[in-house]
Each structure stands twice: as structure tokens, then as C-alpha cells.
Amino acid sequence: MKKTVRDIDVKGRRCLVRCDFNVPQKDGNITDDKRIVSALPTIDYLREHGAKIILMSHLGRPKGEPKMEYTLKPVADRLSELLGTEVKFQSCPTVVCDTIRAMADSLQDGEIMLLENVRFRKEETENGAEFAKELASLGDIFVQEAFGTAHRAHASTAGVADYLPAVSGFLIEKEVKFLGSAVEDPQRPFIAIMGGAKVGDKIPVIENLLQKVDTLIIGGGMAYTFFKAMGLEIGTSILDEENIGLAGELLAKAEKAGVKMLLPVDVVCAERFENDAPSKVVSRENIPADMMGLDIGPATVELYREALQEAKTVVWNGPMGVFEMPSFEKGTKAVAEILAGSDAVTVIGGGDSAAATEQFGLADKMTHISTGGGASLEFLEGKVLPGIAVIEDK
Numbered sequence: 253m254k255k256t257v258r259d260i261d262v263k264g265r266r267c268l269v270r271c272d273f274n275v276p277q278k279d280g281n282i283t284d285d286k287r288i289v290s291a292l293p294t295i296d297y298l299r300e301h302g303a304k305i306i307l308m309s310h311l312g313r314p315k316g317e318p319k320m321e322y323t324l325k326p327v328a329d330r331l332s333e334l335l336g337t338e339v340k341f342q343s344c345p346t347v348v349c350d351t352i353r354a355m356a357d358s359l360q361d362g363e364i365m366l367l368e369n370v371r372f373r374k375e376e377t378e379n380g381a382e383f384a385k386e387l388a389s390l391g392d393i394f395v396q397e398a399f400g401t402a403h404r405a406h407a408s409t410a411g412v413a414d415y416l417p418a419v420s421g422f423l424i425e426k427e428v429k430f431l432g433s434a435v436e437d438p439q440r441p442f443i444a445i446m447g448g449a450k451v452g453d454k455i456p457v458i459e460n461l462l463q464k465v466d467t468l469i470i471g472g473g474m475a476y477t478f479f480k481a482m483g484l485e486i487g488t489s490i491l492d493e494e495n496i497g498l499a500g501e502l503l504a505k506a507e508k509a510g511v512k513m514l515l516p517v518d519v520v521c522a523e524r525f526e527n528d529a530p531s532k533v534v535s536r537e538n539i540p541a542d543m544m545g546l547d548i549g550p551a552t553v554e555l556y557r558e559a560l561q562e563a564k565t566v567v568w569n570g571p572m573g574v575f576e577m578p579s580f581e582k583g584t585k586a587v588a589e590i591l592a593g594s595d596a597v598t599v600i601g602g603g604d605s606a607a608a609t610e611q612f613g614l615a616d617k618m619t620h621i622s623t624g625g626g627a628s629l630e631f632l633e634g635k636v637l638p639g640i641a642v643i644e645d646k
């Protein structure tokens with residue numbers, strides 16, 4: 253178990269909190285403040301307990317230069333609104349300077365300031381020790397709250413912990429609890445559902461999960477590479493040509509490990525990659541040469557429903573079809589509905605699977621939706637995330 257802000261005394265201490273305020277913007281306006289809102293519980297906790305709060309984050313890719321289109325000023329303003337109290341902010345091209353040091357030193361208990369975009373410094377992504385030391389000099393405690401960048405060893409996500417005791421905020425606590433226990437100590441039967449476009453991106457995840465799960469369900473575009481490996485014809489469906497061999501090996505590995513591997517038995521195929529293209533349901537043995545599979549079919553949904561009924565833990569990564577097009581969203585929607593109605597612990601990892609769950613209005617029916625696309629995949633691969641590894645154990 254990792255230490256959290258609850259496990260230490262924060263009163264009067266300067267807490268340097270790495271958040272993920274990498275919010276989408278248009279013409280200088282924040283278009284979605286979900287990431288800011290999700291950091292509020294940790295910030296509120298620190299305020300209520302009399303900490304001096306110094307927030308930091310990256311925003312976009314200024315590539316190590318102080319480019320003002322990536323300033324965190326709009327985030328400071330939005331945070332002030334949301335918290336109903338001033339979040340002090342002073343743009344500083346070097347992120348840390350005498351003005352910023354003075355600001356940090358003069359913080360009263362419960363007061364908050366936000367540093368400028370840490371990626372204004374090129375040492376940030378290089379995890380430069382000097383920059384990490386400069387950041388660390390502002391605080392007494394490092395609080396990790398940015399899951400989206402926890403798989404990167406940067407100065408503000410890992411380097412600072414060389415100089416400060418590190419604990420997690422509530423967002424990280426939740427990610428570690430649900431992703432971690434789902435993979436390491438799941439209630440069984442444990443089923444993983446993998447989908448999405450390419451097998452290649454997810455091979456390490458599938459390999460790791462094959463050692464842990466009881467059943468592995470495959471859907472989405474990656475199914476066609478498996479079909480090819482099984483000697484089936486897939487028409488013009490998406491194919492990860494380089495990885496046909498590996499897909500075959502994974503099928504063999506699953507068999508050897510005694511893991512049940514479920515692949516679609518029917519698919520919805522279309523003449524073109526378009527919502528309005530003529531389409532039909534066919535069995536996987538009968539995909540026409542001039543058509544592409546864009547969703548799992550109804551018989552497959554029933555097969556997956558039956559398997560999922562038994563599950564006590566489900567991890568889902570990657571949509572079952574091209575859910576962005578209403579004609580091909582049914583499979584993904586059905587799986588999301590099955591999980592929403594299930595008593596199992598349901599964990600969603602992956603940007604598009606999370607977006608699909610939101611699109612269907614089922615997000616609050618899941619046990620946990622991971623906020624970090626890349627970071628959650630690395631977690632499911634069984635990798636050690638540098639930004640998590642630095643947090644002290646209880």
C-alpha cells in the first residue's frame with residue numbers, strides 16, 4: 253500500500269502537488285475542466301488540514317520553451333472560481349525564480365499557488381536533477397496526483413521525490429487501488445475484454461493479462477488479425493499484418509495457460525468505412541472479400557454476455573467496434589451495458605473505452621474508469637510506473 257496525504261501531518265507544511273491540468277483549450281478558453289475538477293478533493297483536503305499548497309502541472313507541448321500559448325494562467329483562474337478562493341499565479345519563464353520562491357515562502361496555512369507550466373523547462377521531460385532540485389526546494393512534501401503522466405519519469409513526476417518524501421493524492425490512490433488490485437489480486441473469475449484498432453499496441457497487455465485472467469475476450473479491430481492467424485478470410489477489415497504471427501502465438505499461449513479465449517463468432521461488416529455504408533451481419537467464416545468488419549455481431553454479444561455473467565472482476569480496454577459511428581456502436585454499447593448491470597468489480601482503462609462509456613451515459617455505473625490512457629495500459633502490462641514507484645509505502 254502506498255502512503256497518501258491522510259498518512260502524514262500536512263499542517264503548516266508546504267505540499268508540492270503534481271496535478272494533471274493538461275486540459276483542452278480553444279482560443280485561450282478551457283473547453284473541458286474535468287481534470288481540474290477531479291483534483292479538487294485532494295486540494296480541499298490539504299486546505300482543510302492547513303497545508304500550504306503549491307500546485308504544478310504541464311500543459312500541451314511547449315517543448316522546453318516558455319511559449320505563452322501554453323501558460324497555466326487560465327487554469328489558475330478556473331481553479332480560483334471552482335475553489336472560491338484565490339489561487340496565486342505568476343507566470344515565470346523558468347518556472348522557479350526568486351519571485352516564485354518568495355511567493356511560496358509567504359504562503360499562509362490553507363493558501364494555494366500554481367506554478368507555471370513545468371514543460372517551459374526542457375529539463376522537465378529529461379528528468380534533469382537541477383530542475384527537480386529547484387522544484388523540490390519550494391516544498392516539504394511531494395504529493396503525486398497526476399496519473400496521466402505517472403508512466404513518465406520527469407522532473408516533476410519522479411525526480412522531485414529524490415529530495416522530498418512522497419505521498420499520493422486521492423486520484424492516484426483510487427487508480428492504484430482499482431487497477432492494482434484488479435490485476436494483482438482479483439476476485440475470480442477474472443475476465444479481461446480487449447478491443448480497439450490494432451493488436452500491435454496491445455500485445456504486451458494481452459501477454460501480461462494471459463498470466464492473470466480466467467477468460468480473455470477479444471473484440472474490435474484487433475479480432476481480424478487473430479482471424480487471419482486462424483486462417484480465416486477477413487475481406488478488407490483492418491489487419492495488423494506484422495503481428496499475425498504473434499496473434500497465433502498468443503492463441504497457443506492461452507491454450508497452454510488454460511485461459512479461455514473468446515473471439516467474435518459473427519461480425520457486422522460494411523462496404524466502406526462510413527456510417528451509411530451498406531452493411532450486414534455474417535458469421536466469421538463468411539466475411540465477403542469486398543467488405544470490412546466494423547462491429548461484433550449479435551451472436552457474439554450473447555456469447556460474451558454469458559461469459560461475463562460469472563465474472564467477479566472485469567477489466568475492459570478497447571471498444572468492440574467503430575463506436576464513433578452509430579451504425580457500428582451496438583457491440584460496444586452492449587458490452588458497456590452488461591458491465592454497467594454487473595455486480596463484478598468493473599475497471600475501464602483506455603481513452604476510447606472510457607469515452608465510449610461516457611457516450612452511452614454509463615460511466616457512473618462502473619467501479620472505476622482510469623483517467624490515464626497510456627498510464628493505465630502500462631499498469632495492465634504489469635510495468636512499474638516511475639511516478640507511482642517513488643511514492644512511499646505504508
Ligand code: ADP
Nearest residue numbers: 448449472473545546570573574602603604605
Ligand atoms: P482505447 O483508447 O480504449 O485503448 P484503442 O485506441 O485501442 O482503444 O482503439 C479505439 C479505436 O478502435 C476506435 O477509434 C475504434 O473506432 C477503433 N475500432 C474498433 N473496432 C474497429 C474495427 N473493427 N475496425 C476499425 N477500427 C476499429
Ligand code: MG
Nearest residue numbers: 602603604625
Ligand atoms: Mg485510444
